[in-house]
Amino acid sequence: DAWAKLSAEQQKVLQDAAAFMEGLCDEDMKVNETEKKRQADAGIETISFEGAEGEAYIKQAYEAGWAEFIKANPETGPKLKELLSK
Incomplete structure (x- = not known):
């Protein structure tokens, strides 16, 4: 277990970082909810993708995001994608 191999100080750093990100x-x-309301008040309709359509949209967004990240970080991007995509 990799977590158990970390010192208490290392575990705390990771826990603090996770809490910050959360x-x-x-x-x-x-912010998203406030913006949805503001846009609705302005007559802008929010759309949602669900089911297979939603999954396809998310997949396409991830692929585009990773492509841009790898383009900007050609040396480390592919390895990071591999590590985070498992």
Whole structure:
């Protein structure tokens, strides 16, 4: 178990980083809800992709995102994608 091999200090750094990132996610969700309301009030309709259509959209978005990341980081991008895509 890789986690058990880390020192308490290393584990704390990772836990703190995870908590920080979770906080950003919560903040982003609040901003998204505020923006949806603002746009709805302006007459802009929100659309959602669900089921197979949603899965295809997400897959395409990830592929495009990784392609741009790898283009910008050709030496480390492919390995990072491999490590994070397992």
